[in-house]
Amino acid sequence: MKMRQLYVLLLLVLTVSCNEKYEAKGTLVFNKVLVNSKENPQTIESETPVFSWEVNAEGFNKSQSAYQILVASAEDKLNNNEGDIWNSSKIKSTQSAHVKFEGEALEALKKYFWKVKIWDEKGTSSRWSDVQTFEMGLMNEANWGEAKWITLNKDTRTSEYRFRDYKTGRMDKPVPVEGFPASYFRKELNVEKDIENGQVYICGLGYYELFLNGEKVGDHVLDPAPSNYDKQAYYVNYDITDDLKFGKNAFGINLGNGFYGQNISWKNDPESDRDLAFGPPTVRCLVKLKFADGSESDFYTDASWKESTGPIVFNNIYGGDTYDARFEIGDWTTEDYNDSDWGNAKEASPKIKKFSAQQIPPIKKLQELEPQNVFKGADGEWIVDFGQNIAGWIKLNVKEKEGQFIEVITTEALLTDGSDIFLGSTGGGANGMPQIYEYICKGSELESWEPKFSYHGFRFAKVKGVSTKPDANMIKAVLVATDIQETGSFSSSDELLNKMHSISKWTIVDNIHGIPEDCPHREKCGWLGDAHAFCEYALYNYDMYDFYKKYMDDIRTQMRPTKGYNNPEIKFQVPTMIAPGKRTSTYAKIDWGVATMYLPWYNYKFYGDDDIVLEYYDAMKGLTDFYLNYKGENGIMQDGMGDWCPPRWDRRLNPSAMECDPIISANAYFYDVLGIMERFAKMNNDTDYELKMKQEKEALKTAFNKEFLVEIPGTKYKWYQSQTATVQALQFGIVPENEVDNVVNGLVHDIVAVKGGHHSTGIHGNRYIYTVLSNYGKADLAYDILTTPEFPSQTYVMNSGFTTWPERQFVWEDMEGPTNSLNHPMHTGFATYFYESLGGIQTSTENAGFKEFVVNPQFPSQLTSTTVEVPTPYGTIHNAWKFENNTFKMNLKVPFNTKAKLVLSQEELESLVINGKSFADAKSEYNLEIEENSNVIIGSGDYEITYSKS
Numbered sequence: 001m002k003m004r005q006l007y008v009l010l011l012l013v014l015t016v017s018c019n020e021k022y023e024a025k026g027t028l029v030f031n032k033v034l035v036n037s038k039e040n041p042q043t044i045e046s047e048t049p050v051f052s053w054e055v056n057a058e059g060f061n062k063s064q065s066a067y068q069i070l071v072a073s074a075e076d077k078l079n080n081n082e083g084d085i086w087n088s089s090k091i092k093s094t095q096s097a098h099v100k101f102e103g104e105a106l107e108a109l110k111k112y113f114w115k116v117k118i119w120d121e122k123g124t125s126s127r128w129s130d131v132q133t134f135e136m137g138l139m140n141e142a143n144w145g146e147a148k149w150i151t152l153n154k155d156t157r158t159s160e161y162r163f164r165d166y167k168t169g170r171m172d173k174p175v176p177v178e179g180f181p182a183s184y185f186r187k188e189l190n191v192e193k194d195i196e197n198g199q200v201y202i203c204g205l206g207y208y209e210l211f212l213n214g215e216k217v218g219d220h221v222l223d224p225a226p227s228n229y230d231k232q233a234y235y236v237n238y239d240i241t242d243d244l245k246f247g248k249n250a251f252g253i254n255l256g257n258g259f260y261g262q263n264i265s266w267k268n269d270p271e272s273d274r275d276l277a278f279g280p281p282t283v284r285c286l287v288k289l290k291f292a293d294g295s296e297s298d299f300y301t302d303a304s305w306k307e308s309t310g311p312i313v314f315n316n317i318y319g320g321d322t323y324d325a326r327f328e329i330g331d332w333t334t335e336d337y338n339d340s341d342w343g344n345a346k347e348a349s350p351k352i353k354k355f356s357a358q359q360i361p362p363i364k365k366l367q368e369l370e371p372q373n374v375f376k377g378a379d380g381e382w383i384v385d386f387g388q389n390i391a392g393w394i395k396l397n398v399k400e401k402e403g404q405f406i407e408v409i410t411t412e413a414l415l416t417d418g419s420d421i422f423l424g425s426t427g428g429g430a431n432g433m434p435q436i437y438e439y440i441c442k443g444s445e446l447e448s449w450e451p452k453f454s455y456h457g458f459r460f461a462k463v464k465g466v467s468t469k470p471d472a473n474m475i476k477a478v479l480v481a482t483d484i485q486e487t488g489s490f491s492s493s494d495e496l497l498n499k500m501h502s503i504s505k506w507t508i509v510d511n512i513h514g515i516p517e518d519c520p521h522r523e524k525c526g527w528l529g530d531a532h533a534f535c536e537y538a539l540y541n542y543d544m545y546d547f548y549k550k551y552m553d554d555i556r557t558q559m560r561p562t563k564g565y566n567n568p569e570i571k572f573q574v575p576t577m578i579a580p581g582k583r584t585s586t587y588a589k590i591d592w593g594v595a596t597m598y599l600p601w602y603n604y605k606f607y608g609d610d611d612i613v614l615e616y617y618d619a620m621k622g623l624t625d626f627y628l629n630y631k632g633e634n635g636i637m638q639d640g641m642g643d644w645c646p647p648r649w650d651r652r653l654n655p656s657a658m659e660c661d662p663i664i665s666a667n668a669y670f671y672d673v674l675g676i677m678e679r680f681a682k683m684n685n686d687t688d689y690e691l692k693m694k695q696e697k698e699a700l701k702t703a704f705n706k707e708f709l710v711e712i713p714g715t716k717y718k719w720y721q722s723q724t725a726t727v728q729a730l731q732f733g734i735v736p737e738n739e740v741d742n743v744v745n746g747l748v749h750d751i752v753a754v755k756g757g758h759h760s761t762g763i764h765g766n767r768y769i770y771t772v773l774s775n776y777g778k779a780d781l782a783y784d785i786l787t788t789p790e791f792p793s794q795t796y797v798m799n800s801g802f803t804t805w806p807e808r809q810f811v812w813e814d815m816e817g818p819t820n821s822l823n824h825p826m827h828t829g830f831a832t833y834f835y836e837s838l839g840g841i842q843t844s845t846e847n848a849g850f851k852e853f854v855v856n857p858q859f860p861s862q863l864t865s866t867t868v869e870v871p872t873p874y875g876t877i878h879n880a881w882k883f884e885n886n887t888f889k890m891n892l893k894v895p896f897n898t899k900a901k902l903v904l905s906q907e908e909l910e911s912l913v914i915n916g917k918s919f920a921d922a923k924s925e926y927n928l929e930i931e932e933n934s935n936v937i938i939g940s941g942d943y944e945i946t947y948s949k950s
Contacts, residue, residue: 064118070087085103233354265432391511394410416812426521606850838858894939
């Protein structure tokens, strides 16, 4: 009997061992498991969250055939495979990204547990993923309980430095302004029981910082993200379980103006002569406590909180902070602080329709930069060069006498002769306030300070009032921006291109502060045209999944009733040129307003999540109808802003330098958008509108070619009267098939014979010109106009010493100093070419989100290698190629559950070798498919691909 038991036991061990070996050989390993594109998110508010998983799988041509998701209210239930909230059962589907929740209603403030398993293409199942969690936010107003909005009751500032000079270009002399004061609130909480969990929820109308027991809570700065506060505001959640202690706990809130209390700049802007503040800064805070004994308690802001002003005697998002250290108020965020001379906060009732949990990454201090050069300017004051144009602030460590006034003026540029700083590019004359930080010493030993409630765009700082030469111990620059994660990468054999890529990334990071800005100094505005110009490049490089969803809400809440053009009796909801904020400008012209359609389209293309399309469809549809109401008798929409900032263009001094008629470029965009709306209508089962979009698109194509396609005198070529319009027509498929060669040659003729090997494009044309030339066999010319050192070109800009892309294309050495912004991300759109052409990776639009993608590097002869990594919901696509002796060698990683299409000519296909196997052998080995005679469809896996390049 014992021998039999021993035999059975041995057989069991051998069976388990064999199974483990079998499972290890064909392992499906979960790399990431996400809810709403986040790992274990702490505060979500969507009632139908989406689930995604990224899998690593050995072998080739591996895919998913089914999945099962379990969501439970408790971890022990999930461990028993009980999904009391949702058990999807086994669903036959290849979908592994953005699977919509279909379970029981989710409750506010509840924590849920979930896991997933999948089956591969052969029906073999994975193990269950590790248990993951997600927590719901407050969800609605009722869950804020008794928490009140509080604001400062009394302005007690007495510092003579609380005033700043305000003067726009239209004013004869400056006037003193002080703005709303920074406010300080505090209250103590006595904890008498063991705490199991503590959560704080805080919504600042204006920027806030939260403190607990003398320490700042979290690492966010300039929180929360700006919005149309009267329509939508955001709160932030922190877990403070480990920060609370038994006994007394002191909470403190420091509150600044941000964009909510911005009541100074732009008041004399001719487009907006009213007060642009939403109101004085206001805050609401709720602390929810769960105790070990099962009881719960709330602690919250109300009129019982104490208030004061303090050493921040001035703060403005454009002008900067002034800190008078003589008015410091001690350790006001600690327990037992004597606040007997503080007043009581005032309860407020701000007008807000909706506020919800902030889903985009917070703004953080990302990097510190040390001085690269320090020298004296023409006036004898010290100038510090940090070597890189950034957005952020300065950090000071000084030791001076009491009352010593230190002024730091931040700028992007020097005078052309290098003798002093140049203020012209940061635009104090536009918003009325130059970028200045002020610090008044208290006269102790070493004093350290950095701002809280403003950020500037700068590379240089003039430092006044210090007794010693500035060095890295005295001053640093701090990069401050939304903490978008860099997920993509590009590098090549050409250092010029690598440097352009670096400059492009710097320009984007400097201009992401909760919204896609036009610049980080003069305006800090979310211009819609700028936003769609650089969107695709941003998506290749960064995780922007939530960012553009948030910005679409800014656009939607910015919409205003607007009369029709052909029929003024009809009212449309139309965004303004800028979103969000009260400096709204006019209604959004076509080429700016199409951001309303492009941003959802690009987000859908890159992530494959249709939520953004479904949520904003009605708004997009209404705006499309608004622009159709601009149709003239010739079938052309009579509206447009223009190809912004082409070479030498100045709308006042040299308007004729805009080569492309605004009507033409706007209609080219609109043609593309009509196709997008046709696709969106189909996704929304709106068959009537789908047909309407198809018909409108065909009609516009006919009208566009009739009106704008012309012969170029003295040649046999044609074009659309400018480089930009011609590039757009080729990119969007407007050119009649029988005219494509003539139009391509017409574009080349203008670049080479007329413009001497240079582009003449602004932001609309420059986004596509290098990609279009590469697509039509002119990759060498694309490289030439990109890298020529003579004006105008990107290389000329780099050789002029810029570390971010400037707004204008001017001959800089001919100027006193470089005017207009030197940090404008709308000019980074061209760098999409690095990924879509040089790297050759683009998503299929039919199977978006890189579920299927195209591999088709188009590169100049000057380039010998390129490596790109493209993040996708399924994993990272890696493509590294080299070209030597007419042989193209590519190392390509295709993620699990995706397919790639290699675009090849017939000659290239015949020489194709995959992982050392001829195409004939590889076709059988890897189950390859042939499409369109020579294109090869391959499944997941790591491939070494070579062929003779035709």
